[in-house]
Amino acid sequence: MNGSGGNLQDDNRVSTGLPGLDDVLDGLRIGDNVVWRVSDLDDYRRFVTPFIESAASAGRRIIYLRFGQHPPLVSKSANIHIENVDALGGFETFTGRVWRLIEEHGRGAFYVCDCLSDLLDAWATDAMVGNFFRVVCPFLFELDTVAWFALHPDRHSRTTLDRIRQTTQVMVDVHRLGDDVQIQPIKVWCRQSPTMFLPHTEYKGRFVPVDDSSNATRLQAGLELAQLHRQPLLDYWDRLFMQVVGALEGDDQEQVADIQNRVLNVLISRDPRMLDLARNYLGLEDLLAIRARMIGSGYIGGKAAGMLIARSILLTDKPDIWQECLEPHDSSYLGSDAYYAYLVHNGLWPAIMRQRSADGYFSEASELRQGLLAGSFPPEIRAELERLLDHYGQYPILVRSSSLQEDGFGNAFAGKYDSVFLINQGAPEHRLAALEDAIRQVYASTMSEDALVYRKQHKLDQKEEPMALLIQRVNGRFHGRYYLPDAAGVGVSRNTFAWDTDMNPAAGMVRLVMGLGTRAVDRIEDDHACVMALDYPLRQPFRNQDGSYRFSQHLLDVLDLREGKLSTRPLSQLTQEVSDLPLSHLGEVDQTASQRARELSLPSPVWRLTFQPLVRNGHFVARLSNLLSALEAGYSHPVDVEFTLHLNSVGEPTFNLVQCRPLATIGEATATEIPKEIPGSNLLFRTIGHFMGGNINLEIQRVIRVNASVYSQLTVSQKYEVASLVGEQVRAENSKTMLIGPGRWGTSSPELGVPVRFADIAGVAALVEVAEMDGNMVPDLSYGSHFFQDLVEAGIAYVALFPNGRNCIYQPNQLVDIDGHTQEITPLAAIQSFDLRATPLQLTGDVISQNLVCYFQD
Template identity: 45%
Template sequence: MAYSSHVSTGWESLDAIIDHLRTGDNVVWQVDSIDDYQRVVTPFVNAALARNDRVVYMRFGRHTALVEERPDLAVYHLQTENSFESFSVQVHNIITREGRDVCYVFDSLSDLLHLWATDRMIGDFFFVTCPYLFQLNTIAYFALLRNHHSYKSIARIRETTQVLIDVHNYKGQICVHPIKVEHRYSPTMFFPHIKEKDALAPVINSVEATRLFSHLSRSSTAGAQRHLDYWDRLFMEARTLLESDAGPAERQDMVQQLSRLMLTRNKRMLALIREYFSLEDLLQIKERMIGTGFIGGKSVGMLLARNILAREEGFDWQGVLEHHDSFYIGSDVFYSFIVQNGWWQTFMAHKTGEGYFDRAKELKEKIPHGSFPDEIVERLTLMLEYFGQSPIIVRSSSLLEDAFGSAFAGKYDSFFCVNQGSPEKRYREFEGAMLRVFESTMGEDALAYRRQRGLDRSDEQMALLVQRVSGAYHKSYFFPELAGVGLSRNPFVWKKGMDPGAGMARLVFGLGTRAVNRVENDYPRIVAMDDPLVKPLAGTEDIRRFSQRFVDLLNLEENRLETVSLEGLLEKEVPGRIDLVGVRDTEAAQRLREMGRPEKAHWILTFDPFLSQTPFVTTMRRLLSRLETVYESPVDVEFTVNFAENQAMQVNLVQCRPFQGLDDSVGRRIPETIDRRDTVLRVAGNFMGGAVWRPISRIILVDPEPYVALSMSEKYSVARLVGKLNRLIKDREAQATLLMGPGRWGTHSPAMGVPVSFAEINQVSAIAEISYQSGSLIPDLSFGTHFFHDLIETGIFYLAVYPEDPEVVFNPEWIYALPNQLPALVPEAARFSHVVNVVDTVGTGLVLQSDMVTQVAACYLAPKAG
């Protein structure tokens, strides 16, 4: 571009009216048709090319091309099948590559409505793109079709752009009316101008001006609907269609259109939505939606599962399922939040390879200090008025969450709002919870998860699901009777003869947080649906030791989530169906009598009465089987259980997602004649990962005894060391690694195991949790938890090793006999060589194998062929 600040539009008469264009100008043309826009684009492009300026055409509209392709014109055909983020990133990257002093022509922005269905996002796109173009000293042409957008959207674009010009057709003539021309002025600049031959003459005469504007006002369709966003007008059309005599096919077309704008673009999910959602369903969702965009994977999964069950004949799901009155905060709210707080450039830098983690950290620090626009604040306030002082939970519901192959289990946060206090206080706490969920999108574990699955460049907007907490008031506490996780396939069969297809559940008393997280020094009840009263650990002392002893609940007086001991809760005489979830600990009562101490009730939460005296098992088996059948995939659900006044059991289905299936094929058999000295470990049951046969190239063993002797800070150092060793694994298939250690991997407390994050073990092929009784380090059969989902999705085989079990073989001496490679691999960590053993086993014939027939898994030296 010529470096003069004055640039021609290619139309000499228009140049005279607006005193030429200026470098940095964004020029918005408001037109009646694309033909009118093309009339102003053509001379601009021709003049720019004649000056030897660089001209770029951004092609994305459904309308005819504005300019013909030619060698001296750069044309970019933009991908439009994805959302605001993908489109904006494409444009941003092109502008960055093209650099300074470029002339741009964009297709009509109005064509983006068929992609995003909202004026707000078009305004956001312009708001982030226009300043960047200005910064690079460019000139850019944009168009908007008149009467297609809300007044508010046009006002926002007018405020952002440097030049805004109306183009009308008047009695077969072109009328050009400058509305805004920044930093320029002439006595007739803002009059309408009629084209006469090649010249534009101002309409100054009052008679002609009145006649002109009367004509324009009659031809305009501006009315009450122009006060609404296109999104609202679209749903008004859908409501009108529903109330009309339109046939099923026409309604189904509208369901498909709205589903792609509001529910998902995932083809597998859309196929299910077409079958199980009606137009009425979508309009009901819209009524409870704040903002625009998608409601996110978690919301879709919950609603889809409920609809699947409601449409099943032969069972009264309406009588069993607790109703819900959830609200949905649309995914566009997240993008608008980033845009309007001025962080879009930082967000763009985060989407690059080099800025992926660093700029995310910067955003993570900024997000808690952001603010929402007034209209969103107003809608949130009305929602809170609806809930009153009932406890609610703000749950993440991102676009990719709970999808086929990407559960994002535990990667994003959810927060309870106990919701007590003044309206102002309740709003502050709710907004704080929203911001913390948004902040979790930039968490290191979530970022690593996305990158490992090749999703780091994918759109990942954060929508929110706001649910009423299921439960009841118990004096100053609020919690459900039970909560848990259900899986339609039992991945961890611990007893021969169990049917994996019957499913399993993980039950807790109180809030379900203890079911989905690996909690410290506490154990939920694991239930095999085909044999619900059988426990993985059967001795009385084991049942007492490995049972739930703490309860998560909402403290209404202190307005917070709290963990209390079961004993302490019962001492306050909190009512509840304790007789259904527990049995009296008569041995503990006897010990108190023998010690001469006052007797008090002691309970062990076995859940046996609940499992044997209620229809829970048959109901849950039916629920899981039905959902798996329709999904054509194993599913995982989260639920609560309460009892109505008539004692009828009510199940609240709060979440449903597919999870990656396990390979339960028979596979090859483990040889029966393997020498014990050639066996590193062997377990009966207590493994997860289906049928595997995998050569092992490396073993990393955190030795239980010296680990227990370390200080707290040293244990954390060992966890970080494991992370470094994990990052040295460049190819999980070529360098299959078995990671072994005491207690629970991924625990928060070093007293329970090795406190690694999942990102610090995500490259290994198998992990073993070793029981170390003297250190109270016990594996956790964690299926159903977020940790479990990480293992399944990453394809990490899992074993729980109990050396004290006579059927278990654990032979660490085999490992000790090999050279420890730790000092060579991580020299600065050599001081931990007595704790962390790293041995290379390439060429030894070491394999990890599981036998689904005998339910045995072993790591052993395979006999050489021949």
């Protein structure tokens, strides 16, 4: 940053406090940032003191930004305001705090800052020191300040030194050779003289240029000799991993533990629980392997860390099984510092600061999102992305969010940030452009409304949340124009939706699909994943085989190489187009439908994806049960995993574990005892099974019900209006609210339920889905889905009611006369709200007996 030119007037001049130094530099100017490159901090201190004294005598406001580990440069006095800023909170927190302080102190303030090199001890990432300077220096210039900084050049890479030099207005080297100390201006913006940039020696208060080339050469030779035994100018990050190599080659266990802790704190997490896991399961060799696959520096993020820790747990604790049954991962990591580098490179830091304010948190997000989508990548990042694509060749890849807080204990961020599949076909430049667009999309998703609401709800809105990326080769096979895994699933180690009293919640549960796992983790409309309780994998929640077929998977998510995108294809179409799908290992032939198809001259046989051959004929259930129990034991907490399956010729699976995170649960406290007798006049509903989240004990003060008979007659646009009105009513009051509605809350298909966003209903206490409207609107028991994760993380109880089922009673007439006069058919008329604070409902569920009731207490 070089500022703007123009004629400099005398009133723009500022003294350094040393007349001799003023002569060398032609004084300072308002707006100058002055960087002193020193080998000894006392050499910076000796120039700071006269500058402060001069500024104080001129009546200037002087702010000392104190963040270093070195002794203070300045003593507290009436003329100096000391601001202590903690760098350990991370780059964004620290830089944001400094930005706010500069805003508060306003125009014309003078600043003295601690040594920038001390930030390395907090961040361990050299590039971020340069990015910090590139953020604050232009801001200080705009506010007509003068600011002083110091750094130790031998602790930084040439790239960082060059960027600081390009950004500052004044840079001065201080050379020390024994007792001989000389200064040499390196950059002085808009000023020059024939001797300005020569070395200068102090003599009787003046700084005399070394204008004899022989003397200058001798000085330089002496400095170079002193530097011979110092490390080359490497990034601090690179030197840190050189120390990892050194620790591995030695046998000092104390040194190994020390360097492991240092690396874990800057690479893996700040969460003590995640750090404890990583300390137990990620050794120095594992950390070097991560570094070898990493672009940039900083954290790899929660999703990447969870995947790697989980794999290590399996290979460490159950090597006899998982050395053979767990496929090697092929993942790369774009470090969190690359996200900040992208912001700084594209001049987006002022926008970030506006968005981080209380008033701008939501209002500024849209503009910042557009800036993230339109940015370009720093050259050094772009070059690494090219090399990454060389590694993956033309295999499809998946660009996944992996933010600092993601997939941690209590903060899964399930579905809040984007993940993008890339077909990865075509010329190298086209593949690079597609990868860059995917990264931009994930970066921009940090500003989505759902993500913003989630962070605010979890009190993370003011915490540092840099976006790292996990980039993975998509596990699967080429099938002509299509690419897909044999199968994929979501497994959970704790089944808090056990629909049968025989089922043990500790046995776990799985949602299985054929093809890409997107259909296992998302609520897919009018299609169904296969849900299995692992202790009774062949026991389905359907009355008969027809129900099992009807509520099975009919659509597959695949990568279409010809169209160049993620596509959804009917199973019936794929069975005709692709001859080598592993259908016999995953499904069964529907004999009745096949006979009917033959009679109508339609393609046959007709396959149904029941996954029963996978259960009956191999070790799938035993291996998945082992995987979940081992990970729950390792985490000391129930877990939620995503995986793909690769089947051999006889249908035996190997697992590719792509994600692991602590499972969110409402709680395990013992529920309030359910009364043995509840008068029918007090009962709103009762169900055996079909509720999620463990034990439930809630007092409901308000009910918002969507009337199915009115809702079914609305147009599509009117149904979206209903969803918006529900959100407004939820936010209008802070009482414990239960939503009751037909079909699926949060659907994207209004004919199947109410298309609310989770952000609209995040504050409710309980969510009830009712099978109404002639069976078209059926609750989706989407255990393991992103929507379910949202519910349980927010502590929202979930209930599915099937009024025609034998184990369900539902009496909405306890709230409203449903046989009353015909209502008008409008969005507002479809919503009924009941204030029950005077006579609250009690919602009680017991996970052991699987009984749940909602009733008015006498």
